[in-house]
Amino acid sequence: MTAPPDAAWLPAATRALGARPAVLGRTPLTGGYVAASVERLDLDVDGRVVPVVLKTASAVEVAALRAVHVVRADPAVLAAGDGWVLVPFVDGTPPAEHEPVPDAVWATLAQVHAHWWRKRPRGVPVVDAAFWRGLCDRTLVAVRGAAARTGDPIYGEVAAALDAWRADPRIGAALARLPRTLVHGDAHRGNVLGTALIDWGNARVAPAAVDVVTLGGDPPQAYTEVLDARVPAAARAPAEVERAWAQVHVHVTYLGFAADHLGAARVTEMAGNAERALATL
Template identity: 80%
Template sequence: MTAPPDAAWLPAAGRALGGAPVVRSRTPLAGGYVAASVERVDLEVAGRTVPVVLKTASPVEVAAMRAVTVVRTDAAVLAAGDGWLLVPFVDGAPPADGEPVPDAVWRTLAQVHAHWWRKRPRGIPVVDAAHWRGLCDRTLVAVRGAAARTGDPAFGEVADALAAWRDDPRMAAALALLPRTLVHGDAHRGNVLGDSLIDWGSARVAPAAVDVLTLAGEPGATAPAAYTAVFGPPPALADVERAWADVHVHVHYLGFAADHLGAARVTEMAGIAARGLGALGPALAAL
């Protein structure tokens, strides 16, 4: 997917910014793991310079950004079209190791989760039992590929576990119980720039703990006060949701780990998922 021609987005940019924009400079930006084309574009609009980001985007990301804009206009998409997004440029960097995620990011995430609680924005896939099986199938391809490529038996052991987890009734039972909301789906620290959570291309309708666990960055994590002061899921389901999220999130990232991080990390992540699955049964039984 290539960047859209200027004629596709400049008129929409002008309507959003209140003038006739002129492109003064363009700078390619790192596109992350998914985006094919991302660039900073400096526009001149009514005598002022306005930096924006123009990126190729899937229909899911376009729908997600529109849904986020309903909640937070300061995180707004400026314009969107067929396969592209125009958003404000954020001059920031991800938090350094050991540095906390800013409270403003947690509050924005909580506001999105609260607004879309038990609702489905149009165009966003739902995480259900079928989605879980598909995730396991896609992850199995990567893990088995790593086994074939490296010959390391650890990958084969993880693949066997994934094949069993694919149809585990505990995961289906949890998904039948847990309420869903709009989640970012890939809310790791690398997608935090300043006070903004960027790159909503993996957005889903899913239990909120998907984002909480990923953003906190540790198994079984709970949200900080900046999040819970705005939104918190039903306490009765908290143990189920945390255990389910430990399984789901670590399986979600296993494919990337198999491709890039090696057998030791894959084994570690699969172990966390296995412990989450072990905790899920008692949590469900306690309801």
């Protein structure tokens, strides 16, 4: 998919920016997996240079960005249309493995989670039993493909486990207990630039621990203080249940990528982690 034509986004950008911008430069951006086309645009807006990012986007990403925009003071999305979004350009690099995720990112997640607690933004899918089965089925395609490609029997074993997990009653029982909120759904370090969490194309309505587990395990005070102040303890599920469910969900989410790119050893490790988490439910 190519970038949307200027005629598609310029009118909306004009309304958002208060003046009709002129495009001074375009730079293709790479590194992500969600969007088919992403480019930085340097816009002249009444003599000011305003860097933005124009990207192809699913309806889910557009809906999620609008839902985030409800929470944040700074704009999460400048303009959006059929199949595209225009967002502020963030100049930064992801934190290294030994570096902490900035508190501002955790605070933003907490604000989003707290605001949308037990609510569903329109247009964002809900993680329910059907969603879970679909996730397992999509992951199975990648794992079975790796089995056919490599002949390694471990992929067949993992595929058999996934086939069993897709209808495992422990998953359904946990989902019945766990409150949901808007989650990023892909909150790994590669999607952290400076103090921003980018690329909301995998957003979903799910237990908040999905993002917490993906981003790095135990959340810092910057997250817990916001959530504790805005979400009563009585409205939450037992932390150990939510965390165990999230561990299963996150590992199954990324097993397909691991099967395509990371090899049998990593797939085995992730499947084992998912199995151990499932055993605690």
